[in-house]
Amino acid sequence: MGEEATRRLLWGMLRGQRPWRELHWLSLMPGTQVTDMGEDPPPESVGFHRVRYRQPVRRFTEAGALAWMAGLGPVAAAMSEGESFDWVASLEPFSLVTGQMAALARQLRARHAVVLWHNDAGTPLYRLPPYRWAWRRARNADFFLCLVASARDHLLEMGVPAQRCAVVHPGVDTEIFHPPAARAVAPVALFAAPVALNKGIDRILDAWPIVRRAVPEAALEVIGGGPAVPLVERAAAADPAAVRYLGAADRVGVAERMRQAAVFVTAPRADRVWNEQFGLAYIEAMACGLPVVTTVCGSNHEAVHPPNVRVPDSAEALAAALISMLADPAGRAAIGAANREHVLTHFEVGRQAARMGEAFAAAEARLLE
Numbered sequence: 001m002g003e004e005a006t007r008r009l010l011w012g013m014l015r016g017q018r019p020w021r022e023l024h025w026l027s028l029m030p031g032t033q034v035t036d037m038g039e040d041p042p043p044e045s046v047g048f049h050r051v052r053y054r055q056p057v058r059r060f061t062e063a064g065a066l067a068w069m070a071g072l073g074p075v076a077a078a079m080s081e082g083e084s085f086d087w088v089a090s091l092e093p094f095s096l097v098t099g100q101m102a103a104l105a106r107q108l109r110a111r112h113a114v115v116l117w118h119n120d121a122g123t124p125l126y127r128l129p130p131y132r133w134a135w136r137r138a139r140n141a142d143f144f145l146c147l148v149a150s151a152r153d154h155l156l157e158m159g160v161p162a163q164r165c166a167v168v169h170p171g172v173d174t175e176i177f178h179p180p181a182a183r184a185v186a187p188v189a190l191f192a193a194p195v196a197l198n199k200g201i202d203r204i205l206d207a208w209p210i211v212r213r214a215v216p217e218a219a220l221e222v223i224g225g226g227p228a229v230p231l232v233e234r235a236a237a238a239d240p241a242a243v244r245y246l247g248a249a250d251r252v253g254v255a256e257r258m259r260q261a262a263v264f265v266t267a268p269r270a271d272r273v274w275n276e277q278f279g280l281a282y283i284e285a286m287a288c289g290l291p292v293v294t295t296v297c298g299s300n301h302e303a304v305h306p307p308n309v310r311v312p313d314s315a316e317a318l319a320a321a322l323i324s325m326l327a328d329p330a331g332r333a334a335i336g337a338a339n340r341e342h343v344l345t346h347f348e349v350g351r352q353a354a355r356m357g358e359a360f361a362a363a364e365a366r367l368l369e
Contacts, residue, residue, distance in 0.1 A: 005033035007360065008123075010079075010110070011046075012090035012101040013038030015053045015067040020044070021253055021280070022091055022115050025170060028353035029360065030309030035085070037069070045217065051075055061252070063271055064125060068096040070140050076104055087360070089113035093144070094125050099134030111142040111367065113360070117277040119150035119299045121157040125273055143363040145356060150299035152362050163357035163366060166359040170301070171345065176251060178288030179340055180259040183333055187218040187326040190261035190290070192254050193281050195226035198274060200267025200295060202228065203315055205235050205243070206268075210319035212242055215326045220265075223249050223257055251284075263325045263332060268297040269313050276300040282308075283347045286339035291332045293321045305342070307335050 011023050027034040027044050035047030042048070055067035079085075088105035090098045093114050105112035125131040135158075144160060146152040146167045155165050185353055189211075193199045204220065211218050219241065222232045225248045228313065235243040246257065258264065264285035268276040275298030282292050282303040290307040294300060295318070304310055309325070311317035325332050 007087065007357075007364075008033050008083075008085045009087040009089055009113075010085040010108070011036045011149075012069070012088065012104070013042070014091055014095055014097050015039065015055055015065055017091065020173075021170070025353050026089070026115075029351065030354055032357060032360075037075070049075055049079070064095075064131075065094070066130060069100055072100060072104070076107055076217050082106055083256055084108070086364075087111050087113050087143075089115060089145075092118055093138040093141075093158075094118070094123075094131040094135050096130055096134050099137040102137035111363075112138075112140075113143040113145060113363075114138055114141045115145045115147065116151045116155075117147050119148060119154050119277050120126045120275060121154045122325055123273055134329070142367060143360065144166035148299050148302050150302065154278060162218060166362065168352060168355045168359050169347060170278070170280060170283075171347050171349030172280065172287050172347050173251075174287050174344060176314070177255045177258065177284045177287035177343075179336070183289065183336065184260050184262055185329055186262065187215050188221055188261045189218065189263045189265045189293075189322055189326065190221050190223070190257055190285075191265055192223040192249075192257065193266050193287075195222060195224045195228045195232060197228055198269060198271050199226075200269055202231060202311070203267040203269075203313065203318060204265055205231065205297070206233075206315035207322065208242060210315065211322050211326065214323045218242075218322075218326050219224045219244060221246055221257060222263065223247070223254055254281075254284065255288060258285055258290055260262075261290060261327075263293055263322065264290045265293045265318070265322060267295045267313065268300065269295060269361070270297060279303045283343055286336075287343040287347070289333075289336035289340045291325055291335040291339065293318065293325060308339070318366040333361045337342075 024044050027046050034141045037049045052070045054070045057066045088101050088110045090101040144165045149167050152165045220243045232245045236245045279300045295313045296310045309321040
């Protein structure tokens with residue numbers, strides 16, 4: 001934030017919410033001073049209030065988690081006496097924290113904003129009492145900042161007036177995620193995502209022997225943590241030349257591995273409460289000059305455009321797309337260069353944060369009418 005703050009925003013962090021995402025983008029909006037409420041201080045340069053959470057069940061994560069802020073009353077009372085905020089905001093309209101932030105906004109006499117990715121009005125979470133309670137509080141928010149166009153469609157289907165919704169795609173740091181001085185020539189495919197079945201790591205492993213028959217020197221590198229890590233470790237132990245598990249990495253480490261790869265691959269598939277909403281890792285890979293191969297899932301078309309490839313959810317389709325990319329160094333270099341330019345134009349983090357600020361300013365002007 002390089003100018004005097006004219007907007008003060010209080011962010012209610014979800015338990016387990018990942019860093020360098022929604023809070024980060026809001027903190028980069030020009031003229032905006034952001035304070036975070038959460039369990040631990042975030043890496044972003046923002047104010048901070050520590051709160052505790054209760055989470056009796058750990059089946060779901062982030063917005064779907066059965067988790068809420070505990071003992072919020074004293075913290076809210078202290079803030080109402082010593083601080084003032086223009087906005088109170090949090091992530092997703094059905095999260096329990098968002099329900100709490102709706103009440104807190106009223107207590108602090110602030111406007112209420114909801115940031116969302118969610119793209120499916122048919123999710124069963126809306127039918128479960130805790131989440132239904134949160135939605136009833138959130139649906140009257142003053143402003144919905146939709147990070148994908150499909151999220152706006154979802155809100156309209158739920159009866160939210162269009163004038164309360166704006167779409168601004170997220171951005172990535174193109175100084176961290178940048179191409180190498182010289183593109184790697186080794187046919188290495190990189191998976192950098194939660195290592196879970198809904199991200200399709202099993203499907204990619206099923207495809208890999210087919211890829212290796214056509215491109216014998218091809219290697220699959222996997223970065224991340226998650227419940228399917230043992231699956232990757234077994235594949236790596238069986239054939240270390242074909243599959244390498246690199247463990248978890250921060251965003252700088254992920255960017256470095258992206259610069260050494262030839263293609264980025266995931267294979268998401270929907271489950272009962274989730275489908276791919278965007279896929280920030282796609283944009284990070286594209287910023288590093290990588291072509292992308294993935295499956296058709298949810299609204300990931302908003303991030304992955306031709307000549308990058310989205311295929312049906314099958315090992316054979318994935319293998320065919322990967323073979324085409326890995327066997328054509330010149331073709332993938334051309335796609336990667338175009339991807340970099342596309343990200344600089346449409347997804348650069350500073351520009352997208354400014355657009356988010358403009359969306360908040362438009363909401364403020366509407367609320368003054």
